Amino acid sequence: MKIAWQEDPEYVSYVEDLLETQEVQKLGEFVQHRHSTRLEHSISVSYNSYKLAKRFNGDAKACARAGLLHDLFYYDWRTTKFDEGTHAYVHPRIACKNAEKLTELNDMEKDIIIKHMFGATIAPPRYKESYIVTMVDKYCAVQEASLPMSERIKHRWNTTFKKKQSV
Numbered sequence: 001m002k003i004a005w006q007e008d009p010e011y012v013s014y015v016e017d018l019l020e021t022q023e024v025q026k027l028g029e030f031v032q033h034r035h036s037t038r039l040e041h042s043i044s045v046s047y048n049s050y051k052l053a054k055r056f057n058g059d060a061k062a063c064a065r066a067g068l069l070h071d072l073f074y075y076d077w078r079t080t081k082f083d084e085g086t087h088a089y090v091h092p093r094i095a096c097k098n099a100e101k102l103t104e105l106n107d108m109e110k111d112i113i114i115k116h117m118f119g120a121t122i123a124p125p126r127y128k129e130s131y132i133v134t135m136v137d138k139y140c141a142v143q144e145a146s147l148p149m150s151e152r153i154k155h156r157w158n159t160t161f162k163k164k165q166s167v
């Protein structure tokens with residue numbers, strides 16, 4: 001079964017060269033938010049940011065590409081610590097360096113990646129697109145971490161509702 005982004009030719013045209021790389025595919029080996037891999041999370045942030053950018057007349061291509069690369073790092077953030085600063089501060093910089101090895105980034109794409117932890121880090125985004133990606137990133141993180149719980153609530157609701165109906 002194809003998922004929504006795979007059936008959006010414009011979106012695919014923006015990211016297919018990146019998706020084909022081993023560096024991006026390797027993100028599938030890391031758990032990101034309890035119930036998602038880092039690759040699933042990155043695609044989700046990328047596609048949802050792309051759609052929002054289109055709705056708000058932003059640069060959809062920059063959101064798609066930088067959104068996909070915003071977490072391009074290869075360590076377990078729950079266990080790895082850095083002397084240079086917190087995970088929130090360090091990993092966007094590592095992701096940006098890794099991304100620059102894969103593709104040329106413009107100023108907006110760099111800002112999107114570096115500032116995607118805005119809120120946990122201080123420097124504010126310079127572009128509307130960076131605000132889109134940082135908001136979508138937080139939204140996706142919550143969704144991915146709590147998905148089974150919302151499924152459980154749905155199940156409980158259905159069974160309770162059905163029981164009441166059959167009484």
Ligand SMILES: [Fe+2]
Nearest residue numbers: 070071091116
């Ligand atoms: Fe991140």
Ligand SMILES: [Fe+2]
Nearest residue numbers: 045070071137
């Ligand atoms: Fe993220």
